[in-house]
Amino acid sequence: xxxxxxxxxxxxxxxxxxxxxxxxxxxxxxxxxxxxxxxxxxxxxxxxxxxxxxxxxxxxxxxxxxxxxxxxxxxxxxxxxxxxxxxxxxxxxxxxxxxxxxxxxxxxxxxxxxxxx
Amino acid sequence: xxxxxxxxxxxxxxxxxxxxxxxxxxxxxxxxxxxxxxxxxxxxxxxxxxxxxxxxxxxxxxxxxxxxxxxxxxxxxxxxxxxxxxxxxxxxxxxxxxxxxxxxxxxxxxxxx
Numbered sequence: 001x002x003x004x005x006x007x008x009x010x011x012x013x014x015x016x017x018x019x020x021x022x023x024x025x026x027x028x029x030x031x032x033x034x035x036x037x038x039x040x041x042x043x044x045x046x047x048x049x050x051x052x053x054x055x056x057x058x059x060x061x062x063x064x065x066x067x068x069x070x071x072x073x074x075x076x077x078x079x080x081x082x083x084x085x086x087x088x089x090x091x092x093x094x095x096x097x098x099x100x101x102x103x104x105x106x107x108x109x110x111x112x113x114x115x116x117x
Numbered sequence: 118x119x120x121x122x123x124x125x126x127x128x129x130x131x132x133x134x135x136x137x138x139x140x141x142x143x144x145x146x147x148x149x150x151x152x153x154x155x156x157x158x159x160x161x162x163x164x165x166x167x168x169x170x171x172x173x174x175x176x177x178x179x180x181x182x183x184x185x186x187x188x189x190x191x192x193x194x195x196x197x198x199x200x201x202x203x204x205x206x207x208x209x210x211x212x213x214x215x216x217x218x219x220x221x222x223x224x225x226x227x228x229x230x
Contacts, residue, residue, distance in 0.1 A: 004160075042121065042206070042220030043161075090160050104210075105151065106218065108160030 003027045004109035006091050012115045019078040021112050023091030025071075031094035032074040033106065034058075034066060036087040043090065049074055081116045088113050119144045121209050121221035129227045134197055138224045140190040140207030148212035152181050152192045155204045155223070164192070164205075197228045 003026035013019050023032060031050055035043040035058075045058030047066040055066050063085060065077045078085055091109040121142045130136050142150070149168045153161035165174040165181040167190075174181050178195045194201055204223040211217040 040222060042208075042222050043218075044220075045218070092160075105163050105166055107163070110160050111158070 004091060004093060004107060006089075006109040006112050008112060009110065010113045012117065013081050014117050015082055016080050019081050019114065019116075021076045021078075021089055021091075021114070023074045023076070023109060025074075025093050027093070028071055029093040029095060030071075032068065033092040033094070034064075034074065034076045035090045035092065035108075036060065036085075037090060037111075038087050046076065046089075078114075078116075081114075083116050086114060086116045119209075119211060119217075119219045121207055121219050123205075123207050123221040123224050125224060126222075127225040127227070129229055130197055132197060132199055132228050132230050136194050136197060136226065138192045138194075138205050138207075138226070140192070140221060142188050142190070142207070142209045142219070144209040144211050144219050146212045147185065147188075148210040150181075150183055150190050150210070151208045152179070152190075153206040153208060155206060157203070161206055194226075199228050199230060202226060202228045 005024045007022045033048040034046040037043050044060045046060055046064050047058055049055045049068040067075045089112045092106040094104050094106050124139045147169055149166055151166040152164045154164050155161040164179050165176050167174050167183045169185050172183050180193045183190045204225045206223045207221040209219045
């Protein structure tokens with residue numbers, strides 16, 4: 001599991017409330033990612049980080065913000081949760097497995113199941 | 118548009134039988150292709166990764182093939198076991214500097230006793 005934990009694992013919240021999900025890694029990886037997974041869709045990138053305080057948007061970033069103040073922690077915040085943000089959220093890290101630069105692999109955390117009522 | 122399409126969407130096979138899952142992609146410029154296994158309620162786990170110069174890669178009973186000319190890949194599972202029941206996701210990486218991954222929607226495999 002590449003030392004990735006996510007918290008909480010399950011959460012139920014109400015529309016309009018802020019929610020923060022945490023991803024923690026123990027192996028000092030530089031790149032970290034947040035995805036969401038919904039039925040009928042492949043995993044979709046929300047935000048990613050390439051170092052402490054260095055983050056950028058993915059393809060579905062609206063309504064989400066992130067922060068990375070330490071290498072090991074990458075936080076995802078839903079500023080005002082909506083029902084459309086009900087989903088399973090996965091954190092991932094990138095690990096280079098070869099010398100060519102073409103063999104990097106992403107390892108995923110166990111996921112957080114979020115229900116917004 | 119970068120896309121990854123997988124077929125079939127779902128599949129039921131008897132324990133001990135073989136099966137093949139398909140993946141077609143239109144991602145460019147191509148960097149590598151991976152197959153992930155995702156058990157229910159868990160995160161995806163990498164099975165194989167292939168670059169453009171590799172046309173086959175094995176991991177135990179899993180064998181992936183890649184045809185970069187036709188932009189097709191397959192995942193063959195030999196002598197299936199109940200524990201193979203999972204979703205199998207094809208993921209293609211675009212060589213854009215930033216590692217952009219394009220995910221398929223997966224094939225849900227059920228191995229029946």
